[in-house]
Amino acid sequence: xxxxxxxxxxxxxxxxxxxxxxxxxxxxxxxxxxxxxxxxxxxxxxxxxxxxxxxxxxxxxxxxxxxxxxxxxxxxxxxxxxxxxxxxxxxxxxxxxxxxxxxxxxxxxxxxxxxxxxxxxxxxxxxxxxxxxxxxxxxxxxxxxxxxxxxxxxxxxxxxxxxxxxxxxxxxxxxxxxxxxxxxxxxxxxxxxxxxxxxxxxxxxxxxxxxxxxxxxxxxxxxxxxxxxxxxxxxxxxxxxxxxxxxxxxxxxxxxxxxxxxxxxxxxxxxxxxxxxxxxxxxxxxxxxxxxxxxxxxxxxxxxxxxxxxxxxxxxxxxxxxxxxxxxxxxxxxxxxxxxxxxxxxxxxxxxxxxxxxxxxxxxxxx
Numbered sequence: 001x002x003x004x005x006x007x008x009x010x011x012x013x014x015x016x017x018x019x020x021x022x023x024x025x026x027x028x029x030x031x032x033x034x035x036x037x038x039x040x041x042x043x044x045x046x047x048x049x050x051x052x053x054x055x056x057x058x059x060x061x062x063x064x065x066x067x068x069x070x071x072x073x074x075x076x077x078x079x080x081x082x083x084x085x086x087x088x089x090x091x092x093x094x095x096x097x098x099x100x101x102x103x104x105x106x107x108x109x110x111x112x113x114x115x116x117x118x119x120x121x122x123x124x125x126x127x128x129x130x131x132x133x134x135x136x137x138x139x140x141x142x143x144x145x146x147x148x149x150x151x152x153x154x155x156x157x158x159x160x161x162x163x164x165x166x167x168x169x170x171x172x173x174x175x176x177x178x179x180x181x182x183x184x185x186x187x188x189x190x191x192x193x194x195x196x197x198x199x200x201x202x203x204x205x206x207x208x209x210x211x212x213x214x215x216x217x218x219x220x221x222x223x224x225x226x227x228x229x230x231x232x233x234x235x236x237x238x239x240x241x242x243x244x245x246x247x248x249x250x251x252x253x254x255x256x257x258x259x260x261x262x263x264x265x266x267x268x269x270x271x272x273x274x275x276x277x278x279x280x281x282x283x284x285x286x287x288x289x290x291x292x293x294x295x296x297x298x299x300x301x302x303x304x305x306x307x308x309x310x311x312x313x314x315x316x317x318x319x320x321x322x323x324x325x326x327x328x329x330x331x332x333x334x335x336x337x338x339x340x341x342x343x344x345x346x347x348x349x350x351x352x353x354x355x356x357x358x359x360x361x362x363x364x365x366x367x
Contacts, residue, residue, distance in 0.1 A: 001066030013055035017046035124218030154240030
């Protein structure tokens with residue numbers, strides 16, 4: 001293999017695929033990036049056996065086509081450190097890859113391309129199209145509620161539900177739940193539900209730009225793939241059954257609070273300073289037109305602040321993890337928030353006012 005390519009053309013695909021490559025791995029080749037050259041393009045592939053990212057670049061000149069793997073981070077760091085608008089010569093010489101630019105020369109170790117693992121061949125059973133903005137918004141609205149290293153492995157990810165003309169994302173860690181949905185024209189005839197693992201969800205957020213370019217979403221029995229103009233991203237799915245979240249959506253909440261989102265978030269943030277650092281509990285005391293938020297900690301310190309809210313009804317006292325409440329308020333898009341409660345033992349249902357695109361459930365705490 002022997003090519004000449006600009007720094008910018010090489011750096012962009014390397015940046016994209018780096019998220020799939022493990023720095024420290026029991027298999028040395030998984031720390032490498034696979035580089036495959038044809039006369040028209042250079043293709044870069046990174047994988048950790050669970051997710052796979054493929055991105056390509058157009059070289060300035062292909063002197064000899066071929067394929068090789070080299071240490072991904074070292075090649076990335078070399079490329080990034082070179083001056084802007086540099087021209088890079090990349091050549092395989094025996095068991096080494098030689099990188100030249102200007103007066104700089106680097107020799108990298110290589111491993112054979114034939115040893116590089118690929119996610120097994122698969123075919124998608126469903127394909128839909130949507131914009132990058134739509135998919136990113138769905139994931140950003142719900143990803144914060146995913147579990148992290150929970151023994152209930154099916155919670156360590158995000159549920160993607162596809163219905164005729166609808167896509168929905170749901171995540172929960174058992175203490176809170178986030179749901180977002182969007183209407184799309186997908187032509188599906190039956191419902192599909194898959195669980196995308198946590199690492200893949202976070203990687204998709206990193207990869208997707210927030211614009212209206214159209215992408216393709218392919219869904220198979222064990223994999224999901226995103227194809228767009230800059231990359232192809234494939235991940236294995238979590239083999240499990242996502243809990244029936246509809247059963248935990250609060251029903252019959254007759255106490256409705258309407259408040260300014262920014263004001264409420266600032267109250268929670270101030271009071272949380274003196275909450276218990278481990279449990280983050282705050283107490284909400286609700287009365288006509290007023291919400292009193294208070295907290296204390298083992299050092300016998302206390303904080304309280306009252307906020308004017310739109311509420312008429314019986315008084316109520318209830319406790320919540322304040323971090324969960326702040327997370328929800330950070331992800332609601334409207335300026336006004338609506339919180340529905342039933343009693344001190346029931347979960348809160350939180351939505352943007354007059355916005356049905358997402359909803360959030362937070363379980364109460366005993367304080």
